[in-house]
Amino acid sequence: MTLHIGDIAPDFQTETQHGPISFHKWAGDSWVFFFSHPADFTPVCTTEMGRTAQLAGDFAARNVKPLGLSTDTADEHRKWIEDVNDTQHTDLQFPILADADLSIARLYDMIHPQQSETAAVRSVFIIDPDKKIRLTMTYPMSVGRNFAEILRVIDALQTSDKFRIATPADWEVGKDVIIPPSIKDDEAATLFPQGWTTLRPYLRTTNVA
Incomplete structure (x- = not known):
């Protein structure tokens, strides 16, 4: 199976x-x-x-x-x-x-x-x-x-669920996260009032720590 x-x-x-x-x-x-x-x-x-x-x-x-x-x-x-x-x-x-x-x-x-x-x-x-x-x-x-990686991916999954974000390569708790492209700027303004950095139209980062 x-x-x-x-x-x-x-x-x-x-x-x-x-x-x-x-x-x-x-x-x-x-x-x-x-x-x-x-x-x-x-x-x-x-x-x-x-x-x-x-x-x-x-x-x-x-x-x-x-x-x-x-x-x-x-x-x-x-x-x-x-x-x-x-x-x-x-x-x-x-x-x-x-x-x-x-x-x-x-x-x-x-x-x-x-x-x-x-x-x-x-x-x-x-x-x-x-x-x-x-x-x-x-x-x-x-x-x-x-086991550090196992704990890291659990943290990433739980953070993603809580904040509707994605995590970049080598992400660890406290580091910036990615706002998925499916979340448009007007919704992102509500979800992430702390603001974000736009590196490309499809690549926006913020911090939820």
Whole structure:
């Protein structure tokens, strides 16, 4: 199944190290950082799980719930989390989905046969409170994710939703944003009373910080 930006993230039920989960009900009115990793007790995955746990406060401040997945069992997750906490000096609390039958990995197109027939690649889905997929990223098994970028794109999406803006290359919180061409000057005057800079008729920048 191929999922696109704007699609409703498919619902599912499965086990986690904390017990059963029903995805849409669990997500509630929060954003979700849903990410897969190839296998428990592997080095890159251990650092990624640890980093997600270390950033628990940063995710919570953005109303984001992390949700992991691998094609292992809940029992294996429980054992592995002890290693994650010990080696990464953290306390992992977010749920990790058990997917030994690959049903969720296949539902979300996380199995790439040129990488592995049984292990998930490093997929990322950012899902909004309406359960819509807002961003996807896929990393090969050998490359760990950049969590500063994951937080940055969440900030960009949430800022875009709040102010009806777009964000330029390398945007970070506090920097100027772009007024989309679909918003004409008369409407922009109401939305952005602080004013804007016109670099080209199609390129207007403002600051909403």
